[in-house]
Amino acid sequence: MNFILDYYNYWIVVFLMMTGFYIVISANNLVKKIVGLNVFQTSVFMLYISMGKVTGGTAPIVAEGITQYSNPLPHVLILTAIVVGVATTAVGLALIIRIKRAYGTVEESEFDNKDDAI
Amino acid sequence: MFVLDIISSILLIAGVFFGLSGAVGLFKFPDFFTRVHAASITDSIAAILIIGGLLLQTSFDLNTAKLLFILAFLMITSPTASHALAKSARHGGLLTLAEVKEEEKEGKQQEQSN
Amino acid sequence: MAELINLVLLAMLALTALRIIFLKDLFAIVMLFGIYSFLSALIFVNLDAVDVAFTEASVGAGISTVLMLGTLALTGRQEKKSSHNSILPLFVVCVTGAALIYGTLDMPPFGHPDNPIHQHVAPRYIEESPKEVGLPNMVTSVLASYRGFDTFGETVVVFAAAIGVLSLLGVRRREKRNTPESGLEAHHVLHVVAKVIIPLVILFALYVQFHGDFGPGGGFQAGVIGAAAFILYALVFGLPKAFAVVSPKVLQLMASFGVLLYASVGLFSMSKGGNFLDYNKLAADPLVGQHYGILIIELGVGITVFAVMLSIFYAFDSQAERSNIK
Numbered sequence: 370m371n372f373i374l375d376y377y378n379y380w381i382v383v384f385l386m387m388t389g390f391y392i393v394i395s396a397n398n399l400v401k402k403i404v405g406l407n408v409f410q411t412s413v414f415m416l417y418i419s420m421g422k423v424t425g426g427t428a429p430i431v432a433e434g435i436t437q438y439s440n441p442l443p444h445v446l447i448l449t450a451i452v453v454g455v456a457t458t459a460v461g462l463a464l465i466i467r468i469k470r471a472y473g474t475v476e477e478s479e480f481d482n483k484d485d486a487i
Numbered sequence: 488m489f490v491l492d493i494i495s496s497i498l499l500i501a502g503v504f505f506g507l508s509g510a511v512g513l514f515k516f517p518d519f520f521t522r523v524h525a526a527s528i529t530d531s532i533a534a535i536l537i538i539g540g541l542l543l544q545t546s547f548d549l550n551t552a553k554l555l556f557i558l559a560f561l562m563i564t565s566p567t568a569s570h571a572l573a574k575s576a577r578h579g580g581l582l583t584l585a586e587v588k589e590e591e592k593e594g595k596q597q598e599q600s601n
Numbered sequence: 602m603a604e605l606i607n608l609v610l611l612a613m614l615a616l617t618a619l620r621i622i623f624l625k626d627l628f629a630i631v632m633l634f635g636i637y638s639f640l641s642a643l644i645f646v647n648l649d650a651v652d653v654a655f656t657e658a659s660v661g662a663g664i665s666t667v668l669m670l671g672t673l674a675l676t677g678r679q680e681k682k683s684s685h686n687s688i689l690p691l692f693v694v695c696v697t698g699a700a701l702i703y704g705t706l707d708m709p710p711f712g713h714p715d716n717p718i719h720q721h722v723a724p725r726y727i728e729e730s731p732k733e734v735g736l737p738n739m740v741t742s743v744l745a746s747y748r749g750f751d752t753f754g755e756t757v758v759v760f761a762a763a764i765g766v767l768s769l770l771g772v773r774r775r776e777k778r779n780t781p782e783s784g785l786e787a788h789h790v791l792h793v794v795a796k797v798i799i800p801l802v803i804l805f806a807l808y809v810q811f812h813g814d815f816g817p818g819g820g821f822q823a824g825v826i827g828a829a830a831f832i833l834y835a836l837v838f839g840l841p842k843a844f845a846v847v848s849p850k851v852l853q854l855m856a857s858f859g860v861l862l863y864a865s866v867g868l869f870s871m872s873k874g875g876n877f878l879d880y881n882k883l884a885a886d887p888l889v890g891q892h893y894g895i896l897i898i899e900l901g902v903g904i905t906v907f908a909v910m911l912s913i914f915y916a917f918d919s920q921a922e923r924s925n926i927k
Binding site: 374375376377378379380381383384385386387388389390391392394395396397398399400401403404405407408411412414415418419420421422423424425426427428429430431432437438439440441442443444445447448449451452453455456457458459460462463464465466467469475476477478479 | 604607608611612614615618619621622627630631634637638641644645648649650651652653656657660661664665668669671672673675676677680681682683685687690691693694695697698701702705706708709710711712713714716718719722723726727730731737738739740743744748751752755758759761762765766769770815816817821906909913916917920
Binding site for chain 3: 560563564567570571574575578
């Protein structure tokens, strides 16, 4: 039971990562692929934050009478990663809008016969 | 303080019950408008009961003020969201279940008279 | 008790992600993604990462969901059936998943205080940061002072995203005679409530900006929350009125101004004889210098993020009158 509790976080993270990966490689619609990419990204954030947690610790804000803090370094890294993630999502969605304008469709299976369209 | 604990746990359990009933209603109700009503129960009464229960757990300091602010904000925004949802559906032409059944009856009567 | 909450929330997260695979309605998929972001914000709070939870809730469940819905309005709502089978992706995913789980068995167990990650660098920051920087929030002190150069790179990345989106889409002023100003003309309740809420949201954004030193918060979250207030205004009252309030040119100026403010703090400290972004040289007392430096760069970050998020939303929203939609 202790063994499961020790590694449960990481196994859920691997499951979420594989779910996001599956959505990215098998979805037909480009917007769904971007959603899958975001699911993947958030699962990676969960991995880092799980590694930084200390049982019995608290949030890394200095307060009276607290001796044990959780590790602040993964938090800083993931803050940057979240903002960079939304920046890439915005650029990806803008690309999808232009693809729709150029090809008329955002379904991957309909691209093969559209290359002569532009 | 034991009395406060009992009252706050009663409030929390009642809030959880209403939240669960809203979630069950979201699945079970047959029509869009009834489902919006079930979902808005979680916005209003469940939020009030749960935050009321939490208010009784803290001493009277900054946390109380923050919880009251959260409650006020939830009370302003969540019913507005449910209202906007229902109003957009109505303006988009969605009919309630009673109106759909009336239309079907009129359609059958017209067929019979033809 | 905290372990039970952790278990249940992570299970809910896994179920939500699993459901996204099998849906074909893109609107429902985007809503499930919003729920996924909120659940992960809750899990982050449970894992003591309050700053990260704040950012994930405002950025992931706020801006990302809004931008995806804006894209859906232009590209259509249903996903079409794909022609290729899904056995090969499933096989690849299972093999990779098995390899990763085999890898996690080697990791240090969750939460133990003597894991390797908690040695060397982190205790040094935890002990020295109140003396060297003086802020209660250690995440802000690491983000803005010890690793300030990384945050500068992050601000430039956000600015580059704005450049990318604006050069792909561009912001067009709508012709007033062709398109209705807003689809929400008849929603009087929404108009009144939006007028009540928007000043409060802007006030909260300013609070988060300047209290990032003492609690969770900081420039990124504040910029995103401020942009959300103006996005609400644009959605309820229409894009032409939003252009009259904050025009796209002003936003471009603000975005560049934020990045330049950040860089000029670094150059100013170099001119005083220190390194780039060495806040100790900004005032006579090093602690006061750190406070000034962190305040000004967080202001720069907040201004840039606000301007970038709002101009990206303007670019998405002004595409809606293009004719080849459906």
